[in-house]
Amino acid sequence: MGTKKNYKHLPHKTIERLSQYRRALLICLDNNKSHIFSHEIAKIQHITPVQVRRDLMLIGYSGTLRKGYNIQDLIDLIGTIIDNEEGLNATIIGIGNLGRALIKYLSGKRHKLEIVAGFDTNPDKINNEFSGIQCYSVEQLEKIIKDKDIKIGIITVPEDQTVETAQRLVDAGIKGILNYTPKPVEVPEYVYLEEYDMITTLEKIAFYVKMAEDQEK
């Protein structure tokens, strides 16, 4: 009777926060802390302690009264929930400034989630390494994705190549796409798609800054 927790029904927001909790916990671990209180996590994440406790309740983790949560245990548990046990390989298509920033930042950070290849059309970049990641010609996209069992594709190509790139990724059997270009793409429902346009975030901030200023008057 495998009564393994059914993490499938965790709220989307909780998933995001679990990732953020882990990030914070890893920092605390580096600082030689062994336990942490819900209100400490909450402060780092700019949320309430209740929300932290509620999230942890949902994943079935119990802390110790007056001592808080064991940091290492919690990191491990979050890992079993959001990480793929066998690891998951990702690739970045478009080794421009953004692509290189991502490679540099992501590589080596999470051993269950690795960037294993980059792609570009520029001959100066092809066959070079960036932060230890090999850059291939996009012509080899399908082959490398298959060979290296890549499941997630991060699109950082110039806007006019976005749609074609996404299509090739889908055809190559990719399961998740993160599109950092401002051009929206369409994918079959079996591919998980996340689109992030930096200008949207910026405009949102601008809106609330404006609102705050109007308030003052």
Place this chain on the structure above:
Amino acid sequence: MGTKKNYKHLPHKTIERLSQYRRALLICLDNNKSHIFSHEIAKIQHITPVQVRRDLMLIGYSGTLRKGYNIQDLIDLIGTIIDNEEGLNATIIGIGNLGRALIKYLSGKRHKLEIVAGFDTNPDKINNEFSGIQCYSVEQLEKIIKDKDIKIGIITVPEDQTVETAQRLVDAGIKGILNYTPKPVEVPEYVYLEEYDMITTLEKIAFYVKMAEDQEK
């Protein structure tokens, strides 16, 4: 009785979508379309037509039956809502790969929201231009922010400089901060803060890819 719409109470999610609608509308405008249906916008944004119509209702915009929404008018209206009439200046601190990617992408895209300066500590970068944006020494941060009336700061510095950078921005009188580093910061409540960690997005995708795979079995 200035019954100007009170956009202050628009849902957060609607604000985000308005920015995205405008992005999509601008593309359609380039393609010489004059009108667009709610279901067309919806398809681009991967949402339902109902949600589009509801958002537009909230901002008080009316389309034409059987003709849809006038693209230019809608772009203009969204502009009056999310843009600051006098424009809003922003700056990027940290002209590494990510900073340069942002400058290149954002500069010239929205005339009411401009990157007007960059900052770095590297002497090779200081006093150079990147995509037309002047890079200054961080030593001049406070002065330039005041002189150029900068309201929004985008942090793309190395992780260990995040907290100090945020503090200086706050002290310099910045009103909104977008933190792209993985290190969370604290700001007073009068500063609007948005934090974005790319690894969170990626881990979220990994989670749902994993879920989909588990499903198959």
Place this chain on the structure above:
DNA sequence: TTTGCACTGTTATTATTTTAACAGTATAGA
């Protein structure tokens, strides 16, 4: 040993966001 305190864990409530239902209407075609 008792009382207050500082935590966790859970249920209940409220707020927010999305989705559904449907009323209204101009156009096109019969």
Place this chain on the structure above:
DNA sequence: TCTATACTGTTAAAATAATAACAGTGCAAA
């Protein structure tokens, strides 16, 4: 001129997410 169609706009309902309320508990100080 009647009817079906293809839209918009609005209200109602449902789903999701956040917050509040509070019960439980063990330590610590008196």
